[in-house]
Amino acid sequence: MHRDGNFRSGSVAIIGAPNVGKSTLLNSLLGRKTAIVSDKPQTTRNKILGVLHRPQAEIVLVDTPGIHHPRFQLNRRIVRVAKHTLDEVDCVLFMIxxxxxxxxxxCSIIDLLxxxxxxxxxxxxxxxLVKKTRLLPLIDECRPLFSWTDVIPISAINGENVDRVLDAVADVLPHGQAQHSQSGSIDQSPQFLAAELIREKLxxxxxEELPYSIAVTVEDFIEEDGLITIQAVILVERQNQKAIVIGRKGSMLKAVGSEARQDMEQLFGKKVFLSLLVKVEEAWRSDDNRLLELGY
Structure with missing residues (x-):
């Protein structure tokens, strides 16, 4: 543990509207896939912690779901997690x-802040994705909206200004000792990460609405002799959704499994045997008990 009296340690929430790039930033910061990345909104469902060590600071990163107006019980739970996260952290990175x-x-998120x-x-x-000449007017437009500690233009996907973000965060964290032994550690199990990788490919x-009717649960995760055997179940709400996920002659399910397996092998550093099964479970997103079983 770091015992320097000038050392800082604290947690940081990454928040913003759906699909603004929060998970991409988290993965860029950590250099490891910890949150699923998709071009569809509301793809982050669980808080995922990553730890970064700087020379004078330990930064614990919290990725939150995009704050939106909830329609289903699942989405209400996701939004509640995001709001509660704000009560537990020492600093906020707000992305637009x-x-x-x-x-x-x-503006609704700013009201919460x-x-x-x-x-x-x-x-x-x-x-x-924008001309540099548009940046200064945009920064000037945003400054009066809130008492920002700093305003930083970034590109999460290519790492532009990411180090500047970390320096700005380190400057505002409270003084304290490091609580984690290594950078990049996360609080999610291998089973959770495997399920998230499958869901990312789906x-x-x-x-359209199909992505938000999908859940993935890992039924078996067996690790032995350099091989991980995983059996996962993909839950959908209707038979026609099951047909979409399986695809013509199983083509969709095969492609999802192949891509997810490759990512798992890179993440876990072992060969992976992945078996996928698709099940129909009507209205699972509105079933409190089922949501608890699925970890929401």
């Missing part, structure tokens, strides 16, 4: 998109 500026959802006496750093993400290959 450079292309869309601060929208209605962003105003209720909490926390240092908040504004991150304007995806600056690689999200990338399905359309």
């Amino acid at each position: 998109e450079a292309r869309t500026h601060a929208g209605r959802q962003d 105003k209720e909490r006496p926390l240092p908040v750093i504004l991150l304007i993400n995806k600056v690689d 999200l990338a290959k399905t359309y």
Whole structure:
């Protein structure tokens, strides 16, 4: 543990509207896939912790679901987790998109932040997709919205200004000892990470409402002699959704399994045998007991 009196240690929440790039930033910071990344909103369902060590600071990163207006019981739980996270952290990284500026959802999140006496750093993400001449006017537009500790334009996907973000965070964390022994550690089990990798591939290959009707649970995770054997179940709500997930002659399920297996082998450093089964379970998103069983 670090015992320097000038050392800082604390937790940081990454928040923002759905699909603004929070999970991409977390993965970029840690250099390891810990949160699923998709082009569809609301893909982060669970808090995922990563730890970064700087010369004078330990930064515990918390990824939260995109804050949105909930429709199903599952989504209400996700939003509740995100809001509760704000009560537990020492600093907030609030992300908006450079292309869309601060929208209605962003203003709703700012209202939540105003209720909490926390240092908040504004991150304007995806600056690689806009002309540099638009950045200064956008920063000037955002400054009056809140008492930001700092405003930093970034590109989470290519790492632009990521080190500057870490320096800004380290400057505002409370003084304290390091609580974790190594960077990159996360609080999720291998079973959870395997399920998330499968769900990521499903999200990338399905359309419209289907991604939010999907859950993945790992039934078996057996590790022995350099091989991990995983049996996972993909839950959907209707028979037609099952047909989409399986695909013509099983093509979709085969592609999902192949891509997820490759990512798992890279993540776990071992060969993986992955078996996928698709089950229909109507209205699972609105069933409190089932949500608890699935870990939500």
